[in-house]
Amino acid sequence: MNDKNSERSIILIVDDNQTNLDVLFELLRNYGFKVLVALDGESAIEQIEYIHPDLILLDIMMPGIDGFETCRRLKADQPTRDIPIIFMSALSDTLDKVKGFQTGAVDYITKPFQHEEVLSRIETHLTIRSLQKKLEEKNAELAHLNQNLEKLVEQKTKQLIDQEKTAIIGRLTQGMVHNLKSPLQVIQTSVDLIETKATKIQEESFSNYTKYILQAVTKINQIMDTLMMKSRKEQKQDLQLVNINDLVQREIQLLEGNLYFKNKIRKKYLFDEEIASLPLNYSYISQVFYNLINNAMDSMWEKKSRELTIVTRQDESKIYMDIADTGCGIAPEDLSKLFDPFYTSKPTKGEEKKEGEPTGTGLGLYTCIELLKPFNGEIAITSNLTKGSVFTVVLPKQQKT
Ligand SMILES: Nc1ncnc2c1ncn2[C@@H]1O[C@H](COP(=O)(O)OP(=O)(O)OP(=O)(O)O)[C@@H](O)[C@H]1O
Numbered sequence: 001m002n003d004k005n006s007e008r009s010i011i012l013i014v015d016d017n018q019t020n021l022d023v024l025f026e027l028l029r030n031y032g033f034k035v036l037v038a039l040d041g042e043s044a045i046e047q048i049e050y051i052h053p054d055l056i057l058l059d060i061m062m063p064g065i066d067g068f069e070t071c072r073r074l075k076a077d078q079p080t081r082d083i084p085i086i087f088m089s090a091l092s093d094t095l096d097k098v099k100g101f102q103t104g105a106v107d108y109i110t111k112p113f114q115h116e117e118v119l120s121r122i123e124t125h126l127t128i129r130s131l132q133k134k135l136e137e138k139n140a141e142l143a144h145l146n147q148n149l150e151k152l153v154e155q156k157t158k159q160l161i162d163q164e165k166t167a168i169i170g171r172l173t174q175g176m177v178h179n180l181k182s183p184l185q186v187i188q189t190s191v192d193l194i195e196t197k198a199t200k201i202q203e204e205s206f207s208n209y210t211k212y213i214l215q216a217v218t219k220i221n222q223i224m225d226t227l228m229m230k231s232r233k234e235q236k237q238d239l240q241l242v243n244i245n246d247l248v249q250r251e252i253q254l255l256e257g258n259l260y261f262k263n264k265i266r267k268k269y270l271f272d273e274e275i276a277s278l279p280l281n282y283s284y285i286s287q288v289f290y291n292l293i294n295n296a297m298d299s300m301w302e303k304k305s306r307e308l309t310i311v312t313r314q315d316e317s318k319i320y321m322d323i324a325d326t327g328c329g330i331a332p333e334d335l336s337k338l339f340d341p342f343y344t345s346k347p348t349k350g351e352e353k354k355e356g357e358p359t360g361t362g363l364g365l366y367t368c369i370e371l372l373k374p375f376n377g378e379i380a381i382t383s384n385l386t387k388g389s390v391f392t393v394v395l396p397k398q399q400k401t
């Protein structure tokens with residue numbers, strides 16, 4: 001028998017029979033329990049309000065409320081419902097036992113008592129109760145840990161989302177800043193030309209250069225607007241019916257400010273004059289166009305014969321803009337990497353490079369995809385290492401407005 005239970009446990013005996021009380025009191029106290037007594041159900045309930053026993057030995061037949069009712073009341077009350085109750089009765093009637101278990105008792109002992117049996121049953125139920133308590137504590141601990149874990153997961157998820165958002169904004173910003181390079185280059189070239197040829201310059205070409213500069217400044221402003229991360233609503237307000245032929249023609253005019261484009265490349269334009277206009281953000285599409293033209297020009301820098309072909313075409317559901325070059329082409333194994341941010345086959349600025357070799361940051365195509373997303377646009381590529389590449393911008397005609 002486990003005497004650890006007896007060292008600290010309080011047992012309440014409820015019995016109207018003084019002799020019984022005395023016998024049990026002696027037995028339990030000698031065994032080491034702290035023993036409380038009550039002569040009827042009501043005074044037992046009253047007493048329990050002050051001191052919670054660890055176990056109750058409850059007589060069934062008593063004056064006033066009987067043992068069953070006492071048990072029912074104790075089981076109905078939250079603070080006392082878990083105290084194990086063992087019924088004591090002279091009756092060994094089966095029906096009574098069933099009723100006892102139904103009211104919530106854990107066990108039954110019959111009078112006259114066998115001391116060893118009484119002690120053994122008390123010990124057993126105290127042990128069960130103490131194990132139950134430990135289990136409840138562990139469960140509570142587990143629930144607490146679980147809650148903490150959920151909170152932690154929630155926090156971590158939020159942190160990750162925030163980080164990802166910041167990273168996207170960072171990448172987009174870099175992409176947009178990257179797009180400022182072209183118009184700034186136009187301004188630089190035009191200003192250089194004005195400066196070096198200031199005296200010889202014809203009035204007509206002078207006004208051409210200033211036109212380039214003004215157009216480039218407009219472009220920079222548009223890019224800066226995108227950079228300011230306008231809200232979706234504001235972006236919607238920027239939608240306008242864009243005719244892709246007009247866009248290409250205007251942008252080519254601006255590109256004439258780039259001497260490499262103007263003098264070193266043969267150009268072929270094939271426009272579908274019937275092409276549908278779409279509600280688009282002009283600045284976004286022109287930035288896409290610029291990136292693709294720049295890539296095409298870069299790809300041909302070492303070639304003797306440089307030809308750029310721009311085609312606009314359409315079918316029932318989409319419009320297409322092909323930008324074809326006779327450049328270095330793309331190896332099939334590299335095709336899947338092109339749209340990854342920072343993927344570039346070019347030396348980065350400051351890195352060692354051949355004279356005239358273009359540099360790259362690897363953000364051009366990534367930015368194009370981001371800029372086409374609001375319009376469900378895509379870029380398709382066909383490329384050949386000897387003939388060059390065709391980059392096709394595909395835009396669905398059905399645009400959500
Ligand atoms: N027309 C093309 N012909 C051959 N390779 C191309 C062409 N367009 C893109 N590429 C390949 O795809 C890579 C990624 O292009 P992307 O425009 O994203 O970056 P980049 O041109 O290298 O640098 P930048 O950020 O200055 O545009 C290029 O480095 C190049 O290897």
Ligand SMILES: [Mg+2]
Nearest residue numbers: 291295364365
């Ligand atoms: Mg590029």
